Amino acid sequence: MGKRIGLEVSLSAAEAVKMANVDCIAAYPITPQTHIVEHLSELVNDGVLDAEFIPVESEHSAMSVSAGASAVGARAFTCTSSQGLALMNEIVHIVASMRLPVVMILANRSMSGPISIWNDHTDVMSIRDCGWIQVFANNGQEVFDHVLFGYRVAESHDVMLPLIINMDGFILTHVIEPIEFWEKEQVEQYLPDFKPIHTLHPDKPVTMGGVGMPSIFSEAKVAQDEPLKQSKSTIISAWKELGDIVGRYYNPIETYRSEDAETLFITQGSYGETVSLAVDELRGDGISVGLIMDRLWRPFPFDEFRKVTGQAKNLIVIDRAISYGGQGGPLAIDLRSVLYKEKNQPDIANFICGLAGRDVTIGDFKTMYHKAMKKVKEHPREEDFEYYGVRGK
């Protein structure tokens, strides 16, 4: 069992990056990601971590430098938030198509405008279709564990895809939590050295990133999507081994008091813990309610969701991003697709809330439950959703 230390989650995330023995860190400062890269630069400048810290002039270059480093066989790390992610968007897509296993922490923050530094999931949802493996963390310990998990999965030869760890800005990045560090031996046991399949080296010249004419493009894209879908088995076995080593077992979706629950909350990220407390209180009132926390976002865990929602009558999907002009939040949209052909079709109430860090309390989630029950009786159309707690509505 590793040491338990009370530490800001950002600093512990940086410590996990150090334990992963990364070679290259390229990053540009943006709130609320800053504490992670600040601490990494300290570790490098103090000689604790032997890596190149490249203080780039933009996030676009952060991802481009990471691509170049990964292409020569270096283990590359970067992290960003909202506008930074938007600026690097172009390269985010290309890194996935080039099968470069970069790992990125995304300290989730709202997309401008109005400009805001606070937390929601509008940034990550803007790159939902970028081809990276994407996971959400509920707390600081999960962020720590998933850094090591991230490299383990991304660099697996049957995967070779980049991976994003979503951690809620401020709610996770700026709080102090007890974090259980891994022992060095545990890291060595779990995470082998990066052994790339192809690298840029004069002894064996390869061409990377050539032009895809129409005759070859579709095949190239399918050859990219298949391993992303198939990565789920590697992801699940990497979680299993992680559990066997450090005793914390993770799954594509996590359940809390969900068995036989008539109504299920569905969340992503740090809201899971708050909702679990709301579930306890509602259960105390004799209400049959449970919680599903979506950890794996891409590849999307279709089967797992079908299985756990099979008995439920109602789903309350909590989204923290907007699909403008669409049918609710991105998570609700995917869940409706999951359930479309199922015999049991729970009613879905979709709330978009907590935009730009607005507090959503245990009481708010309880209110959402009661609102949802009223809605169910009214039989809403599938595209109906509610911006929760918005004044003037």
Added chain:
Amino acid sequence: MGILEPTNVYAYKLITKKDYFAPGHRACQGCAEALAVRLVAKALGRDTIVASATGCMEIISSPLPFTSWRVPWIHVAFENAAAVASGAEAGMKVLMRKGKVPKKKITFLAMAGDGGTSDIGIQALSGALERGHDFIYICYDNEAYMNTGIQRSSSTPYGASTTTSPAGKVIPGQTTWKKNVPEIAAAHNIPYVATACPSYPIDLIEKVKKAAKIKGPAYIHILSVCPTGWRLLPELSIKAGRLAVETGVFPLYEVEDGRYRITVDTGELRPVNDYLKIQGRFRHLDESMIAKIQARVVQEYEKLKKR
């Protein structure tokens, strides 16, 4: 200039026969940019890693599953060749330091066109020069966005007609003066900056070799005649490059640790019209515009000589 005047010597014995940029690529007839790329690849040799921007040289050399590259080569996007090269250089440095890759001298080359350098890529370029990566950045300047169909860039010369600076009835072509990127590079106080042109192959190769030897960032700006975009006969490519130098439109010089030196002094400058008149992109210029260009060229050349 010694007896082996680099501009005049018949060079086939002075240049290696070994090619790292293979024949069979898809460049247009008379493409001096492809020739420049070939000379640069010869000069750098096998132990080179190339990061290329999107552009003519990228599409003509890498149509999957084919490649013209006999050295490791990567293309990621348009504006980030300098950043990708930064990452490759830093990554290799740390891998060698940690003993994960055997130690060896490898040259890192970032290459882009004038659009990828003077416009969309200038931020990444400035960042990489400022950070001091040990790499060479080469701008192959054909003075417009040729790959997308001859649109103007900030490197397009004054007066030139392009598809987005057409010679109209009111506005006669490009209204701005060519951005001086070698000067911008030199302002970063990097150890080596040079201009070159494949019409002067020995000068070009010497500069590239020097850039490879120097520790730290080097920037080379290569004028690359584009017959397609300049509305020029393909067989006049090499001559046009020579005229650009002989008229002073594109002087060949280097800046080593801040010291300027004109490397090809062709004597008294020829009139700029000798250069302009063979190109269709300048065919609409009237005498007053030619005079304006002439005055500007002389002024800039004098400024350069005083540095």
